[in-house]
Amino acid sequence: MVTEETLKELALTFSEYELIIQKLGREPNKLELGLFGALWSEHCGYKHTKKLLRTIKSKSKNTLTEAGAENAGAVNIGNNKAIVMKIESHNHPSAIEPYEGAATGVGGIVRDIFAMGARPIALMNSLRFSNLSDDRNLQIAKGVVQGISGYGNCLGIPNIGGECSFDESYDDNPLVNAMCIGLVDKDKILSAKAENPGDLLIIIGAETGRDGIHGASGLASQNFEETVELRSAVQVGNPFLEKLLIEACLEISEMEELIGMQDCGAAGITSAAIEMAERSNLGLSLDISKVPVREEGMTPYEVMLSESQERMLIAVKDGEYKRIFEILDKWDLKCSIIGKFIKENVVKIYDKNKLVSETSIEALTNPPEYSLDQISKNYKPEIKKFLVKTSYKSFDEKLIKQHITELLKSDNLVSKKSIYKKYDHHVQTNTVVEPGEDSAVIRIKDTEKMLVFSCDGNSRLCALDPKTGSEINIAEACRNISVMGGTPIALTDGLNFGDPTKPKGAFQLVETFKGFNNACEIFDTPIISGNASLFNEGHKSSINPTPIIGAMGIMDNTIKTPKKSFNKNGDKIGFIGKEVWGSDLGLSGSEFQRIFENELSGDISIDLEFEKSIQEKIRKLIKNNLIISAHDISIGGFITAIVLCCEKNNLGAEINMSVPDSWAGALFGEDPTRILFSFKEEDKSKISEILGNESWKEIGTVTEKNIKFENILIESEPLILSYNKGFSKDI
Amino acid sequence: MKIGIVVFPGTWSESDTYYATKDILGINTEYIWHKDQKLNNCDLIILPGGFSYGDYLRTGAIASFSPIVNEVKEFANSGGPVIGICNGFQILCETKLLPGILLRNKNLSFVCEWSNLKVNNNSIFTDKFKNNEIIKIPISHGEGNFQADERAIKELEEENRVIFRYCSDEGETNIISNPNGSINNIAGIINKQGNVLGMMPHPEKACEKLIGGIDGLGIFESVIKRVTNGN
Secondary structure, eight states, X not given: OOOHHHHHHTTOOHHHHHHHHHHHTSOOOHHHHHHHHHHTSHHHHOTTTHHHHHTSOOXXXXXXXXXXXXXXXXXXXETTEEEEEEEEEOHHHHHHSHXXXXXXXXXXXXXXXXXXXXXXXXXXXXXXXXXXXXXHHHHHHHHHHHHHHHHHHHHTOOEEEEEEEEOGGGTTOOEEEEEEEEXXXXXXXXXXXXXXXXXXXXXXXXXBOSTTTTIIIIITTSOSTTGGGGGGGSOOOOHHHHHHHHHHHHHHHXXXXXXXXXEOOTTHHHHHHHHHXXXXXXXXXXXXXXXXXXXXXXXXXXXXXXXXXXXXXXEEOTTOOHHHHHHHHHTTOOEEEEEEEESSSEEEEXXXXXXXXXXXHHHHHOOOOOOHHHHHTTOOOOOOOOOOOGGGGSOOHHHHHHHHHHHTTSTTTSOOHHHHTTSOOSTTSOEEEOBTBSSEEEEOTTSSEEEEEEEEOOHHHHHHOHHHHHHHHHHHHHHHHHTTTOEEEEEEEEEEOSOTTSHHHHHHHHHHHHHHHHHHHHHTOOEEEEEEEOOOBOSSSBOOOEEEEEEXXXXXXXXXXXXXXXXXXTOEEEEEEOOOTTSOTTOTTOHHIIXXXXXXXXXXXXXXXXXXXXXXXXXXXXXXTOOSEEEEOOTTHHHHHHHHHHHTTTOEEEESSOOOSSHHHHHHOOOSSEEEEEEOGGGHHHHHHHHOGGGEEEEEEEESSOEEOSSOEEOSHHHHHHHHHOOSSOO | OEEEEEEOTTBOSHHHHHIIIIIITOOEEEEEETTOSOOTTOSEEEEOOBOGGGGOSSTTTTGGGSHHHHHHHHHHHTTXXXXXXXXXXXXXXXXXXXXXXXXXXXXXXXXXEEEEEEEOOOSTTTTTSOTTOEEEXXXXXXXXXXXXXXXXXXXXXXXXXXXXXXXXXXXXXXXXXXXXXXXXXXXXXXXXXXXXXXXXXXXXXXXXXXXTBOTTXXXXXXXXXXXXXXX
């Protein structure tokens, strides 16, 4: 009889154990229990999110893959080219071993991309830490950034951007989400499948060691109380080997003999091989003694569940592996035939001649699906109004200046250059717009296309109202694409949430999907791939619900991409979007609220149809080459946006408006759907022709220095200095 | 003329370099695999950037024992022009074709940014530039801190063999404009005979306006012109 402790280690519940017995018609042995633990984990089996994932918009006229069917999602960009992209989290490993956790996070997502036959052409990442004033947080942040730098730079893939922000909710539980983008000829996309009984299963790359056992089930599926004992569950990466794997696998992917390719990631061979068989509607016979190992005496359990990095599985026609092995030899890579696909729908695991397990694939790959709707029904969200202090509603020059100076020192608002400087963003020579802008732009050689990518998410808004917050997140991701001139066409999502078995966690997930569905429909942006990291619970509480959105847009390479910076003294400043000047809207969930009130409360809202129309307008202006710069107003509000526009070319702005009595809302409110742009005076009438007089406003002029409203002058230089000084502690 | 780009396991700048010389400049270019025995009658050899053999042990150290590197040495010693970029520079130092060594960056962090370089045009690789011209070329390295013993540095300076120095927008070569701690802000040097160039910045990443600049072209064009003119 199994002990409670064993089940806990595998993140299985007792009722799940009973279900396993029912499905097998007998008690599972230890190995089989391990297989179930891995495949029924959230990471592999999506038992808490599958129902929700099915509701999501995952298709458009451009999509080429079924959601969740392959290692990543693919979308058509024309010229027989496709983009493959996905985001993946490595939160729990990074909390324990920041450097290796983050490094192997990069390694894992890159393998997902080249498993599809695509050359990885860009990386991005989204990072969340708690306050840098705490030494452990600082150590985590440093380790994570060095890990991404150390592993990513070695691969020759540019890291073109992303974001990093800070909130107390990530104490003990940082978030490390890595996104990878790949390019492949549309007709050469690989599938992670075999075709016929008799096809061979071959492992390539690193030897299998004892590292990372229980990564998927243990680390990623439980909360975090006994982290010390999980140390061996973090894998160690070898980026050089990964680079060889990329080149060798891409060479092999062109060959007729190759049938399918699969990344060996979370839950190791168990997940990779069994899912491959499941997708192919075949069974599998596997001999674990054929797996090259690092140490003597590894048990079948250890071999099957190891998460050693830099391993790939391929399916090859029987007897036709010679040319493939020659290529692997050229790259000095090890390989071994470890099994064969069979007709019968079972996985038979042998240790030499001894059959150690025979289990139904159907049972292994169909974990129970939990309905979060039921769990979340017990949750009544607390609605807390934000009472804006009277002093924030009465014009006071001194107080305003103090608050601006203080806020712009926040680690969430300052330049992130000290991070992205550590990542190579030029290699492959396609980077048109580098990190530091609202989104990144790369060109696709031999086509007339440029692609725009953004990767971010605002978790404070999602904590207030997960549905509206998620709508705002998708709107902002798309807006970041639009202000560069791109039309958003696809998204990938990284779901970072707390415990879904608790009413609050379940509620947050359910609401988030509602928001996703609304926004994806309106922007016509399917979510083509993604990752769920649940059970993000620090020692004190769960994290803010943090859906990270990776967005992709497309545009012709004839478009002159505006950047965020004002360019020249005398240019005019325009505004389109929602008019909130004079109201306190947008202080809920804002950075202002966090810094000065240490609070998270209030209502948020967005009009998605209006947002869409504003984005169409800015794209039209860019297409007609009528604007010089464009930047959306987001975290830190209007004043922060203006400082960011002035910063690069050390300019100023004269704004033809008075700061109203409710100055906090006007200057620091983060209400969405607002864009600032600059233009040449002579283009004003053309802009009005395109937009109509009503829907935009000229609000000022670019000047040499300082930010001047009609009733207050704010010195720009100290603010620009403080922005460029960067984080409060050196990361 | 024909350009050969040597590819080691772990190299990643070979296709960027190929794109610059073949697609942009239209010069016949081919890859030379590290297991190959010959340089295939190439007229210019480029050792591109990356992490050859993972840069384990010491950057460029393992690559310098690769059989193809013996061929490169022979080619260089008989006067053939060789450019080592980034990891290629590190390999050239390890093979002793160039003096000195590239240590960890002074701040111990990888650095990727556009760097200003002050050009010495007294070389076959830079004679298209004006002397002391300031050009912009990206750097991307964790070990670019050039150091050598006093005598070697003195020799480099006296023989006018420092070809690129990191500098400010205004051309000042000081500690602020030095991204990695290199002695005398050295970013690139040539050998005594003047036919071997090693540089940390990546000229192949600065060959198109669309991606930020074309200052790298002058380096390839200078040496290509020399080779095609037969000197």
